[in-house]
Amino acid sequence: ATAIAPKLVLGADPINVGSLTPNTGGGGPFGPNIAAAHRRVVEEVNAAGGVLGREVQLTQENSETNPETAVRAADKLINVNQVIGILGTWSSSVTLGIMPKCQEAGVIQMCTSSSADIPAKDEKGLVFNFQALSPVWGDAIADLALRRGFKTFSLMALNNDFTGSMIDAFAAKVKAKGAQVINEPFFYNGGQSSYRTEVEQLIAGDPEAVFIPAYVTDFTAVYKEIFRSGYEGQVISVSIATGDKFKEAVGEAANGLLHGVPVPPIGSKAYAMYLQEAGLEDTGEVQHPFGTAGRDQMSSLLLAVEKAGSTDTAKVAKAIWEVTTGPGKKEVFSVLEGLEAIRAGEEINYSGASSSVEFDNEGMVLGRDFQLTEVQDGKDVVVERLEFKG
Amino acid sequence: MGQVLINALVNAALIGPPAVAFSMLFGILRFPNFAIGGYITVGAFAVFAFNVTLGLPLVLATLLGMAVTGALVWLSDEIVFKPMREHSPITLLIVSIALTLILEQGVRLFWGADVRGFDLPLTRPMKFAGMRITVEQVWIIGLALAVASLTHAILRYTRIGKAMRATSDNFMLAQVRGINTGRVIAFTWLYCGALFGLTGTLGGLDLVIEPLLGWNLTIPIFAAAILGGIGSAYGAMLGALLVGIAEELTVLVLPSTYKVGVGFIIIALLLLLRPQGLFGEAQIKK
Amino acid sequence: MTGPLLAVEGLCAGYGKGDIIKDVTFELSAGSITTIIGPNGAGKSTLIKTLAGVVRPRIGSVRVDGDDLTGMVANRMAAHGVAYVPQEANVFRTLTVQENLEMGAWTATDTRHERMEHVFELFPVLQERSAVRAGNLSGGQRQMAAFGMAMMVAPRLLLLDEPSAGLSPKMVGQMFETVRRVNETGVGVLMVEQNAIQGLGIADRGIVMAAGEIKLNLPASELLDNAEVGELYLGTRQ
Amino acid sequence: MFGADGAALQNAGGDAILSVSGLQKAFGGVQALSGMDLEVRRGTVTGLIGPNGAGKSTLFNCMSGVIPPDSGEVHAFGRNITGWPSHRLAPLGVVRTFQLSRELGRLTCLENLMLAPLAQLGERLLPIFLQPGAVAREERALYAKACEVLEFARLADLRDEYAENLSGGQKKLLELARALMLDCELILLDEPGAGVNPALMKTLEEIIITLNRDQGRTFLIVEHDMDIIARLCDPVIVMTEGRKLTEGPFDLVRRDPTVIEAYLGGVA
Amino acid sequence: MTFYFVSIATYVGFFMIMALALNLQWGMTGMVNFGVAGFYAIGAYTSGLLSVKAGWPVEWAMLAAPVMGLIWGAAVALLSIRLREDFLAIVTLGFGEIVRLFVLNEDWLTEGPRGLRIDARPLGGMLDRDQYAYFYLALVAVTVLIIFLISERIRRSPYGRVLRAIREDDVVAGVLGKVVLRYRIQVFALGGAFMGLGGALYAHYVQNISPDVFMPMVAIFIWMSVIVGGAGNNKGLLIGAGVVMALLEGTRFLGDFMIWLDAEKLSALRIILIGVLLIVVLRLRPRGLMPEEKFRYNP
Ligand SMILES: Nc1ncnc2c1ncn2[C@@H]1O[C@H](COP(=O)(O)OP(=O)(O)OP(=O)(O)O)[C@@H](O)[C@H]1O
């Protein structure tokens, strides 16, 4: 059925795409998945004849989750590799850090960052975010938590942008629904040699539940400390901090923990495909929350190039909406399906492994389901789900 | 308040032994060795490998891990530092930072950046008089005290300990008096390496095993050792206690995000009052 | 063995490029004292450091009692019965006086107590200050401690680099007297001294070093009487 | 006690430019100075002798602001300088050397000397940018002077050598030479002769005598070499156990039985 | 590719400015400063905030940065008058961390972890993208040159001689009548000012700064530049800055050759390689590529 798949045109310039992922540093646990997903999509596409008959050339860099290094890496991608887009930035500070360079050079950015500043600072409409912004997280998780009937909460968060706005939204929601936040929400820094004081402060008023948005490395240490402190109330966090590795690291003590996250449409077709591509088994749990986004980033970018028929980034940016967003188009779940459809002259809507990939007019992803999960017997058990209602 | 003290004590017990080791290495080799972060990380992963991958009991795994770390730390001297003995302390400092990068990334190369834990269930605390402490923490404190006393006893009463102090004081003269300084230094590395291995275990228990584990402990260790006055085992322990208390008390007055910073300020103030460190002695040259 | 206690032949040594001591050859017979004098920077300390194994020889050989010890490092030299008192940095500053003396006996712990008694007899002030860190001693006290350390073993060969510097006249007398007595027990002594009159006074032979070379090697009494030597090195000619 | 000689002494020197009274300093249990009194008269070369550990160097440290005394007072040039930091003393006219030489290791010999003179224009931040000509001129003058002093100290060949590479005696010479570079009226020398070759020391003594006679500089010299003391110093102060034992011309002092007992032994 | 080199050259310029300043403080005067990143941040945020939030003209804002660096440099030096070298290390390390914590936590002022977007830049809007890259490189180069000349003048002057004397033994310098404290404060302040200026130039070049930029790692790179180049030698450390940047950036191209490695292993390997190369360089040239020169006066 691939009669129309073109062969790579010999001698044509390749299409350059950059991937800038947090392979080390704070995002270290996630970056490699994203990078691998990027590479898989590109390999798949190249094997099937490339885009516009041209080979896709992928250059991957490590942001080290550090904006200082990331800017130089972006510089290299832009000026040496002449990429049309930089995909995969994760931490907001990196996404924002390279933004001036990218905007100046007219390079598309695709990220999974959650800072509310991202749309505001994207003046040229070149940034696409595959992650819900953190206020949305806070609101949704609070909503789910309230359904469990907690009346008093204490909040603390890792000190970064992602968690900062999440806490505000969480608190606002809690108050709006008549429950109480009994502490003055506060932040802690990652990479500390102990978190005892912070935990002490958090549980001081003996709240029914505590909410701690964080990253996995520091959350693991914090959670151990909470457990050791003898706190008997409910701990709530975000699922990115409570993956398999977390559960392995803390063992049985993880039982009873609640965590929420925007989820890939588990059971959806694209997600199943992702698991297969990544060689994972379907456990019914959320796996690779960012790897899935990596797949969707690369897929939508390449589809958009094919759609735009050029590598002019303004045109490609416009085409990204065309291939991902809007009703009444043919739904595709993988890049190859999509390419085929585009070449067949069809209008497509790419539905991804991380979400259905619908963007608002600022390039922020819309359609994300949220799910609240409880750890029981070392396994995630879904307790509540909040489906995105288009 | 009592809880604050217990917490500070646990912090101190974690930082203390490596601070003692750092201080000993500084004393004998005359440079601040920032590779301690790398050593601790390696220690934690070595113990992890024995404990989780090979399924040995934690105590045995710890002992083996200490041996492995000791050997590795000694090897790092043979390969990296030994040929550079004569070089300036700051050059060696930079070299040690480069070494810590290599060790950390080496660990990452094999194990990735994921978080890990030992095969030991977390425990709930024992409670008394409104204060809480876990069995693990009691262990950590006990071990730290044991390490301090052992180190002190070695330095003060054993032949090798005296040789260590002499070597650290005046390398050339030590040789002249017949001390095999090469062997003394090797022993020091091995001993300190074992302490870093132990810290790997304790740190992994208290925090979480990951490549940056050691790096996160480095600055408090450095501060404690300097504060205690280089070369003094009890000094380093006391330094650790003060760093611990300083950080704990900060939170009573300032947002906890400033914890690390205030720790530094208190250290600075202490040093202004007693510029030679707590246990260091002022030297007057004539 | 009837040969000389110390036989140095064609010795060259230095720090950076260039040799500081050049082609030094001499012998020291068992049970004798040789005193080296010479202007500042002549290479006296360098020679003695080379003999002690602190500076590496480049060419030449060093034999003690017939054993070839050329190029041996300092701690092995010490094990071979060579005791050396450096000119500078000659005590462990952070160790107490008592510990310093104990370090002196590193290679021979068995007779430590008697010997320490002996050192304390010699320099009572060291006993008074035995718990003080050597870095806090006065200049002369430190010199006594350094000398005392070498008295803690029974060496075959004693190398002293300006042992009298900084000592009070009374102590200088006692120190030289001690050297003489130690020598009488059969220990060979090679000593650098600026206090030439007294230094040569107890010596059998005297060596004049200048610019890295041995200029004269004579019986000590001849050297003392040598007018030229007096003027150039001893400052005795008015 | 010294009769006529003592009176002669009074006339020989001018007013006291340095005086110390009741100086005390203890280190832990050791009373290094216990009520030391001392006067140095203008224009003299005063000797300070005493057994090892008598407190001579400690006295120097207390007088030169390196360590503060526990009690007692130090006056120099009519000012109470007790507890002054050391950098204020040189401008007042007091400079010292150290018993264990403290060379500036990674400066060359020449630099060690050129550093010494006071109030150099080029040592201030703005003039080096705004008045480079004047600074260069000043440097040339300093250079000439330093070369001269190096010549005396027989260090001329080593002028571009790092001071850390000098021999023990050379370091002492450098220490002395550096002090002579300053135009200070009062120069305190802590065992300048120890480790210096006696023939060379004689030359240096001549320099000291010249500086004293022709330029009226005053010296206070700690020394254990009695030949040097005999040739240079009048009066001589003897201290033991942290306080002054006696004072007078060397010929008298050397015959004092208490001095012989405590210090000289049978030899001198 | 050219633009890549232009931009890397610009970054090298920042390193050079910082390294020159550190050399003044540590290489010449012996004052350990582990808080380099803090001064960098002070410069960057001063200029950034003044131009973004206070609406200052960008040129004025950039000039305010060294003034701020100067003030804080003097303050830190004053605080640590009595401290020994290794203690100065902790105090400055602490200072750097406190600065970073301040910009991280006081988000009412600094935007905290969100980072500060700085659109204003000198001659902004008057040049196109390519010209601007050259212009900025020139601006940085001129700054490097000026700081280099100032440092060299200091080094070769009697003033520099006093600094080196203090480095060797401050008590001796004091006995010789040098007011050690004054020199220490002046030098630390001057170094702080240069670092502040470096920070300002950096901020307006990358146009987005956040607390994460000023992690201790930056300070480590600057230290590496000085050590690799040769402490005490201004020319050497310019080379050192180039070498360190070449290590950091050059190893990036590793991936182009080792395509069989996945991204995570590759990035680990890259950092390992940086570490190994650094050790090798220092092993071969322990006093740096261009060790401090001896001074020979030959008037
Ligand atoms: N920092 C210190 N701590 C303890 N004791 C000290 C210290 N400094 C000096 N002392 C003691 O004070 C006494 C006086 O020492 P000082 O150096 O002043 O003697 P001195 O007269 O210069 O002797 P010398 O002729 O041997 O140089 C000595 O007994 C010494 O041990």
Ligand SMILES: Nc1ncnc2c1ncn2[C@@H]1O[C@H](COP(=O)(O)OP(=O)(O)OP(=O)(O)O)[C@@H](O)[C@H]1O
């Ligand atoms: N560590 C060193 N590095 C380089 N050169 C050195 C070193 N030590 C000594 N020298 C040089 O070697 C020469 C001889 O020094 P040495 O110490 O042997 O002299 P010395 O005869 O003992 O003099 P003194 O009587 O002053 O102690 C001197 O010119 C000195 O500058």
Ligand SMILES: CC(C)C[C@H](N)C(=O)O
């Ligand atoms: C967890 C992610 C969704 C958010 C990202 N780490 C950020 O800093 O914005």
Ligand SMILES: [Mg+2]
């Ligand atoms: Mg000598």
Ligand SMILES: [Mg+2]
């Ligand atoms: Mg003295």
